Amino acid sequence: MKPGFSVISGFFVRALLWLVPCLALWYAGRHYVVLAPAWLAEFTMHTLFPFWVHGSELQGTQQVLLTGLGVPMPGGRVADVTPEANVLTYAYGAPLLAALFLAVRSQGSWWKIPLGWLMLLPFQAWGVCFTWLLQVGVHMAEATRSQTRFDAFDANLIGAGYQIGFLLLPTLAPILIWLALDRRLIQQVLIEGALSAGD
Numbered sequence: 001m002k003p004g005f006s007v008i009s010g011f012f013v014r015a016l017l018w019l020v021p022c023l024a025l026w027y028a029g030r031h032y033v034v035l036a037p038a039w040l041a042e043f044t045m046h047t048l049f050p051f052w053v054h055g056s057e058l059q060g061t062q063q064v065l066l067t068g069l070g071v072p073m074p075g076g077r078v079a080d081v082t083p084e085a086n087v088l089t090y091a092y093g094a095p096l097l098a099a100l101f102l103a104v105r106s107q108g109s110w111w112k113i114p115l116g117w118l119m120l121l122p123f124q125a126w127g128v129c130f131t132w133l134l135q136v137g138v139h140m141a142e143a144t145r146s147q148t149r150f151d152a153f154d155a156n157l158i159g160a161g162y163q164i165g166f167l168l169l170p171t172l173a174p175i176l177i178w179l180a181l182d183r184r185l186i187q188q189v190l191i192e193g194a195l196s197a198g199d
Contacts, residue, residue: 007185008185011103011104011185012103014102014103014104015099015100015103016099017103018098018099018102018103019095019096019099022095022096022098022099022102023092023095025095026091026092026094026095030061030088031060031061033088033091033094034058034061034063034087034088034091035058036121037087037090037091037121037124037125037128038056038058038063038087038128040121040122040124040125041056041063041085041087041124041125041128041129041132042055042056042063042065044125044129045065045129045132049148051068052067052068052069052147052148053065053066053067053068054066054067054068058087061086061087061088062084062085062086062087063084063085063086063087063128064082064083064084065082065083065084065085065132066080066082067080067081067082067083067136068080068147069081069136069144069147069148070147071140071143071144072143081135081136081140081143081144083131083132083135083136084131084132084135085127085128085131085132087124087128089127089166089170090123090124090126090127090128090165090166090169090170091120091124091170092170093120093123093124093169093170093171093173093174094117094120094174096171096174096175097113097116097117097120097174097177097178098113098116100174100175100178101113101116101178101181101182104182104184104185106181106182106184107184112181112182115181116174116177116178116181119177120173120174120177123165123169123170123173124170126161126164126165126169127165127166127169127170129165130158130161130162130164130165130166131162131165131166133158133161133162134158134159134162136148136150137150137154137155137158138155138158138159141155
C-alpha cells in the first residue's frame with residue numbers, strides 16, 4: 001500500500017459524503033448565501049469606477065450592475081449598459097470548504113468554517129466583478145471605450161481576470177483556505193508515510 005493511501009482515500013470518501021448535504025443546504029439558502037459577496041462586489045466596483053458605476057440590484061441570485069454607460073440605439077435612443085452576473089456561480093466554494101473541514105474531523109470547525117467563508121468573500125466578489133467587466137470592457141468595448149477608457153491592454157487583463165475568477169478561484173480558494181486553517185490531514189499523511197517507510 002502506498003504511504004498515506006488509507007488516510008487520503010478515507011478523507012476523500014468522507015468529503016464526498018459530506019459534500020452532498022452541504023450542497024443541499026447551500027442551495028436551499030442560496031438567496032442568503034449571495035448577499036455578502038454581492039455587497040462586496042458592488043462596493044468594489046463603485047470604489048474603483050465611481051464615475052460610471054451607480055450601484056447594483058440583486059434579483060434572486062442574479063446581480064445587475066447599474067451604470068451610467070450608454071449605448072447608441074437605432075432611432076437616436078440610448079440604452080443603459082446593465083451587465084449581469086449570477087453570484088451563485090462563484091459561491092460554491094462555501095459548501096466545498098465546509099465538507100473539507102467536516103471530512104477531516106477538524107477541531108474547532110465551529111469557528112473555522114465561518115472564518116473560511118469570510119475569507120472566501122473576496123474571491124467570490126472577484127468572479128462577479130470580472131463578469132461585469134468582461135461584458136462592459138470586452139463584449140461591448142467598441143460602444144463603451146470612450147466612457148470607460150479601457151484600451152486593448154485593459155481588455156486582455158479583464159479577460160485573464162475573468163478566466164481566473166471563473167475557472168480557478170471557486171475551486172482552488174476553498175482548498176487553500178482549508179489547508180491554511182487545518183494541516184492535520186497533511187500531518188497524518190506524513191506520519192503514516194514515515195511509519196510505512198520504517199517497516
